[in-house]
Amino acid sequence: MNKKYSKTVAVIVAHPDDETLWAGGTILSHQSWQWFIVCLCRGSDSDRAPKFLKTLQKLGSEGIMGDLDDSPGQKPLDENELEHAILKLLPSKHFDLIISHNPNGEYTRHIRHEETGKAVMKLWKEGKISTNELWTFAYEDGDKKYYPRPIETATFYRVLAKRTWLKKYSIITETYGFEKNSFEAITTPKAESFWQFTDSYDAQKWFKKFENLKI
DSSP: OOTTSOOEEEEEESSTTHHHHHHHHHHHHOTTSEEEEEEEEOTTOTTHHHHHHHHHHHHTOEEEEEEEOOOTTOOOOOHHHHHHHHHHHSOSSEEEEEEEOOTTOSSTTOHHHHHHHHHHHHHHHTTSSEEEEEEEEOEEOTTTTSSOEEOTTSSEEEEOOHHHHHHHHHIIIIISOOOTTSHHHHHOOSEEEEEEESSHHHHHHHHHTTTTTOO
């Protein structure tokens, strides 16, 4: 991937820190790209919201936060409410690339991640969001057997330069303030992986492999 070639890229995530954990190295490695990060939850969180705004500066990105329910019980969101939130927060324009969660999630299991990935795929298929291609995060945890790992057989798998990973790690531990023994800090991947889709119908087929295994 050519760092000098400018792209318009939207990253749509459920929580503040998802953008850094799963794609922070990619964002830091492509500073000439025009990044816009949509975070769907925690907009009224007096702790996490200011940290997300500081993270945008560290990543060289613009962005916005929503305030969807993110209570510990993980009650499933209404699909229409979720899709409306995405459309309201995401700039109404064509993107070269959109990056988001996989409907299978990054670890076992977080419903908000899965719901977000599903909604983004559906909106793309319906033509309500416009992009040349969609990348979904490609990580797994062996059904809780280990911390999330990047999938080496995904479409894109890239080991981060040490300097890039250290910047990413510092956002997690210093900007977001997670302790070094926290799930987030221990998880922070040293490589990043993505599944690539250039056709919305192919993306929807991907989701259908998982929808009967979840909720």
